[in-house]
Amino acid sequence: MVVLSAIMEDPKAYGRIIRDETGSFLRIAEAKDCSPSELAVNEINTGIYAFDNQKLFAYSKLLKNDNAQNEYYITDLVDIFRQHGQRVKAVVIKDSDEAMGINDRVELYQASKWLQRKINYQWMRNGVTIIEPEMTFIGPDVKIGMDTIIYPNTFIEGKTVIGSGNTIRTGCYILNSAIGDRNIIDNARITDSRIGNDTRLGPWLHLRMNCLIHDGNRIGNFVEFKHTEFGGHSNCAHLTYCGDATIGKHVNLGCGMVTVNYDGVNKWHTTIEDDTFIGCNVNLIAPVTVKKGAVVAAGTTVTMDVDQGDMAIGRVRQENKTGYGIKYMDKEKIK
Structure with missing residues (x-):
């Protein structure tokens, strides 16, 4: 059994990872059942586990509800696995924010911002210029070539693929589209469409x-194309x-x-x-x-x-x- 853990500055009500003097993983203590010394531990259980399925189904029958909550804790499987001679291990995640819990809209926003920064910073390290990462929204499945410049208030989503050397100006929304190289796109809504190379599109353009x-x-301002092929030059x-x-x-x-x-x-x-x-x-x-x-x-x-x-x-x-x-x-x- 493997448990994914995280180091938190404020562990709050998360279950604590309890280790012995050598650092070996012993058990998971739920916050309401912790002693004062256990509450001081800042390594927490993320609630993500890996099991051998057959052993999981066999040992889950041994769970009991003799705790403060009168609940069956899946975390008790750590003790059960150990008692039956099975290996247990807690692996610490590198970025604790990746395992943050989401219990309300504020925490959902915080998780979304984390993912936004992770995606945007990775593209910037790969050679994409993002003028204002906090105001640029790029989906996890999007692909972008080097030396493309993306201005603020831009949304790029779905399976969109953008080539190199493009300029995506403010106000663009691009969904499930393929865009070639060296295009200038300004304040355009582009969905389910394909763009070649060296085009100038917008502002206030709609392709669908x-x-x-x-x-x-x-293609200039206040133009709408729907299911249209537009020949070169x-x-x-x-x-x-x-x-x-x-x-x-x-x-x-x-x-x-x-x-x-x-x-x-x-x-x-x-x-x-x-x-x-x-x-x-x-x-x-x-x-x-x-x-x-x-x-x-x-x-x-x-x-x-x-x-x-x-x-x-x-x-x-x-x-x-x-x-x-x-x-x-x-x-x-x-x-």
Whole structure:
């Protein structure tokens, strides 16, 4: 039988590890059953044990409840094992905080802070720069490459893998995603997605549901991608929604472009091929394809495919009415 013990400055109500003059482990004394000299011992029982299962089941039948609590103490197994000629040993844990008890929300917070520091300090020793470790939250299964810089108020969770040389700025939340090398990500929410290399993402960006962002892309502020593949060296600067879309290389998506992918019942796919230019305030009514080298003029609602090299324009022709601006602005005076 092996017991995991810890050295505590304040043992409180923990059971004490009692040893003889040679340091050999004798027994565990519960705090309420301790003598004054035993209460002075600062080596405590963490409640973590290793047993031979067959011997555990056999000897547990010998437990008795003749103690102050009138309870059956599993710790009495130490004496029982010794009485039957079995080896018992108490091993001291290096960091006592690792075995701290959690009995309320304060202690839960203290344990969480311990784990946060342990994870963050380890990544810093491995070559990751964390600007403020107390305000950075990294899950235990996350992997991060060297020379990545992580700013405060960042949460990286799940099975996320981040490459080297990245800059993760304030306000990022990244979950179950793979991020390549040398990316700059600012105030972005990224879940279940993959990012290539040398991209610039954010601020205030949302990528979700298996997005694939290829190398060299620029995605700016107030953009949401959902289940979208964005080809390399393309641009989407701001105020855009792309859902269920495949977008090629060297594509420009203008401000306010929307893939209209939901008809109230089904989700439909949009394809934008390489070297296309989509102007501002464009609606692409899916299913639809904009083929290679095509241009969609600003303000257009696209309801059918745009062939290679063509330009789609679908807006009302402008008409200027002489003097109507003055009349409109003076209407308050007429009242």
